[in-house]
Amino acid sequence: MSDLVVGLDVGTNKICTIVGEVRPDDIFVVGAGIEPSRGMKKGIVNDIGQLTAAISASVHKAERSSGYDISRAFVSVAGNHIASISSRGMVGITGTRGVNRDDLDKAMDAARAIAIPHNREVLHVVPRSYSLDGQDRVRSPLGMHGFRLELEAHIITASSTCLANLEQAVEAAGVYVDRFILNPLASGHVVLxxxxxxxxxxxxxxxxxxxxxxxxxxxxxxxxxxxxxxxxxxxxxxxxxxxxxxxxxxxxxxxxxxxxxxxxxxxxxxxxxxxxxxxxxxxxxxxxxxxxxxxxxxxxxxxxxxxxxxxxxxxxxxxxxxxxxxxxxxxxxxxxxxxxxxxxxxAKPERLTGLADALRSPAYSTSVGLLGLGLEMDTVHPEQPNGHSAFSGAKIGNLLGGFLKRLLPDAGVD
Ligand SMILES: Nc1ncnc2c1ncn2[C@@H]1O[C@H](COP(=O)(O)OP(=O)(O)OP(=O)(O)O)[C@@H](O)[C@H]1O
Ligand SMILES: [Mg+2]
The missing domain is CATH 3.30.420.40 (ATPase, nucleotide binding domain)
Structure with a gap:
């Protein structure tokens, strides 16, 4: 059960909480809670109290249907405060060893260190391509030799205030925000x-x-x-x-x-x-x-x-x-x-199993995508030969330890 994750899609029309297990060929839905949204307008919080109440109701429904106590989740973000820019990061490679993961992390940090206004924060840094000693379009430079590693990255930023309001609403509902994920990245992950x-x-x-x-x-x-x-x-x-x-x-x-x-x-x-x-x-x-x-x-x-x-x-x-x-x-x-x-x-989410009937609709692409993309961003996939996530900030290790705890037998199960 260590592979269970929770996605919390805070939409303008509905709040959807999904507890599921991301497996190699499908997403097994253990439970879900869908609730009409309140307190959101055009993807931005406009009433924290109302939104917290709606999130709580959605989370409680998901807890009852899954039998798990939800304490953290990957949370969706939208709104026209989102901005998208390209950035480059460069690191020198010393000696004759090949490029290692440490070098990739440093290149990522260098790309991330662009000047952004104080009222904005970086939501995602997505590596696009590397160049090694001027050789462009290197997809995975791990193990390759060179002296100068450059990364071209795509950086998505969001308004700090908008994120803070959303975080406050989610945390007031008793759920820790594991990571914010931009809506279309989550949808893209599941439908493309x-x-x-x-x-x-x-x-x-x-x-x-x-x-x-x-x-x-x-x-x-x-x-x-x-x-x-x-x-x-x-x-x-x-x-x-x-x-x-x-x-x-x-x-x-x-x-x-x-x-x-x-x-x-x-x-x-x-x-x-x-x-x-x-x-x-x-x-x-x-x-x-x-x-x-x-x-x-x-x-x-x-x-x-x-x-x-x-x-x-x-x-x-x-x-x-x-x-x-x-x-x-x-x-x-x-x-x-x-x-x-x-x-x-x-397109709608495919390859769903378990308690998934209500989720097989285009309305739930973001909700379902949060599970798979959230997990991919926070873990290193053993099946990927280079072990490098397509997104930065990869916390190596298992984020799921203590993530969810089973409720007492029968407790809270409908
Ligand atoms: N069968 C349908 N035909 C046409 N429109 C529909 C249908 N079902 C839902 N909708 C529309 O879909 C919209 C809600 O979509 P969705 O559930 O994806 O929104 P949301 O994720 O809550 O909002 P947002 O992502 O904009 O914050 C509503 O405008 C609703 O009228
Ligand atoms: Mg949506």
Whole structure:
């Protein structure tokens, strides 16, 4: 049982806590707790008390369903305070020995030591490629000979205040933050194939309050960003157009929504009860689709702008992988394909076993990805020949000692 880890996805729409075991071929879900979110707006905390209560409820549900006492977790981060930059680190290699892990760590520290404003902190340092005595694009220099090792790394930073507020909310719920993980990196970890990551791909997770994206090229992360627009904006547009409360607009969107007006029959209608006591009104489904399509196109134009800004727009040979709750909107794949002119597929977490039924949806890509990526970032994989994690800050050893403790027999199990 020493391989159990906990992911805590603090979304704008839902909080999801998963207790699971990451195995070579699947993730075995031991328990999960899903709770509607409160106190989050566009990926940022706006009411700590409310958020703490929602996190506590989610964690307690996961404790009851798993039978474990949860004391720490890998926690998701989003919000438009995220920034992404490249950096280089250089170290000299003394003597004629080959490059060792110590040298890699020093190169990583040198890359990390860039000047960032005092109100920001480094969330991730992802090694991109090494060069050894001027020989570029060395993937793993361990054991190779040379005098000057240079690392090109990708650095993701976040606002210290936003992280502190999130940490306070999680810790007030009795859970220690083992590590913060950027949403799209977690989603990418679970939905992308190694071939896609190698060829060049953008993963786009459209949730309720945010659209999170990450670009993977040559097997690793080259760019990441969070756009503060998501499915809630679609619902808001429906609220104004139909003059119904948000909750009702949400139901209408899920029952009748379509992201592509031309795919909807012009004659198709449905009934809606407006504000007040009036008679139900008949609504054209193609009209609803037109409203949704406009907002969805806007979201993909923002995604396109971010991809262009990164400078990697010509390198995405595997196109786009779409996930997140809003990727379930019918027609959204086609709209993405037309707007960005690239191949698009919609993905959800696969290879889940155990108590996983509720999690087999694109809405849970980040939640599930936290387990696998969190573990990868904090341990050295014995199956990797060089034993080097794809992410920095790798704590060598077993972070799981004392991580979770079994509750007394029967205690807390539903
Ligand atoms: N079947 C569906 N069809 C269309 N939209 C859906 C469907 N199911 C969920 N959604 C939308 O997905 C969004 C929630 O997605 P998700 O659960 O990924 O968000 P979140 O992770 O809580 O939020 P965020 O990541 O933005 O902080 C909501 O806007 C919801 O309306
Ligand atoms: Mg999310």
């Amino acid at each position: 194939t190694p071939e896609e990551r190698e060829m060049g791909v953008v993963v786009v997770d459209i949730g309720g309050g945010t659209t999170d994206l990450a670009i993977f090229i040559e097997g690793t992360v080259w760019h990441a960003a969070v756009i503060p627009v998501g499915g809630d904006h679609v619902t808001n547009d429906i609220t104004h157009w139909m003059r119904v409360p948000f909750e009702q607009a949400e139901i209408v969107k899920i029952q009748h929504g379509h992201a592509q007006r031309k795919a909807v029959n012009m004659m198709e209608t449905f009934l809606v009860q407006p504000f007040g006591e009036g008679m139900p009104t008949e609504v054209q489904r193609s009209g609803l689709a037109e409203i949704i399509e406009m907002r969805v196109i806007e979201i993909f134009e923002l995604v396109q702008r971010e991809i262009k800004r990164s400078g990697y727009d010509g390198l995405l040979r595997a196109g786009m992988v779409l996930t997140g709750g809003s990727s379930q909107l019918p027609g959204i794949r086609e709209v993405a394909e037309q707007t960005l002119d690239m191949p698009v597929r919609v």
